[in-house]
Each structure stands twice: as C-alpha cells, then as structure tokens.
Amino acid sequence: SDSSYADLRQMTKQLYVIPFAEVILGLFIRLWGYAIFHVDIHDVSPREAADTLRAPVLIIHSRDDQVIPFDQALQLEEALQENARAEFWFYEGLPHVASSPEYEERVRDFFALSL
Numbered sequence: 001s002d003s004s005y006a007d008l009r010q011m012t013k014q015l016y017v018i019p020f021a022e023v024i025l026g027l028f029i030r031l032w033g034y035a036i037f038h039v040d041i042h043d044v045s046p047r048e049a050a051d052t053l054r055a056p057v058l059i060i061h062s063r064d065d066q067v068i069p070f071d072q073a074l075q076l077e078e079a080l081q082e083n084a085r086a087e088f089w090f091y092e093g094l095p096h097v098a099s100s101p102e103y104e105e106r107v108r109d110f111f112a113l114s115l
C-alpha cells in the first residue's frame with residue numbers, strides 16, 4: 001500500500017485544521033461515503049483490520065508526504081507488528097505517491113516473493 005492511512009476518521013481530523021472545517025467537511029465526506037459507497041467513514045480503519053491480517057503486506061510511505069501524514073504509516077507499522085509477512089519501506093525526498101527506480105524495484109521484489 002502506498003501512502004496509506006491508518007484510520008480515515010482520524011486522518012480527516014488531521015487534515016482539516018481550520019476551525020469548523022473538520023465538522024463541515026467531515027460531515028460532507030461521511031454523507032458522500034454513505035451515498036456512494038454505503039460505508040460510514042467511522043468504520044474505515046485499516047489499523048483495526050490489521051490485527052487479524054496475515055497476508056503479505058507492503059507499506060510504502062514517504063516521510064515527506066504532503067497528503068497523508070507520516071504518522072499514519074507508523075500506526076500501521078505498529079498494528080502489523082504481529083504479521084511476519086508485513087514489510088515496510090519508509091523513504092524521504094519524494095512527495096505523495098511518487099515513483100523512483102528503487103520504488104519500482106521494491107514493489108516488483110515484493111510481488112515476486114509474495115505471489
């Protein structure tokens with residue numbers, strides 16, 4: 001997963017720091033989630049789902065990600081500590097979901113070993 005969030009509700013609180021924006025935009029996102037996906041964003045938490053996940057997982061996240069706060073990746077790392085098949089690559093110098101030759105090589109190697 002590239003630039004994953006650990007908990008959608010928590011992430012919206014981190015992103016919308018303008019007074020009342022959290023409430024207004026959070027409500028809009030919650031209604032949108034219901035209308036389009038029939039899902040409550042309060043129930044979307046990869047961090048909580050990670051407790052029972054035993055499949056191979058690759059978490060890739062840039063410390064310089066300007067969209068998804070890096071602490072979200074650290075929360076996933078902590079939640080997946082019991083999963084021996086979880087791998088993490090935290091890097092610097094690239095923005096949100098950017099690629100590099102090393103990035104592509106790591107993803108290729110992960111799939112070659114995991115599939």
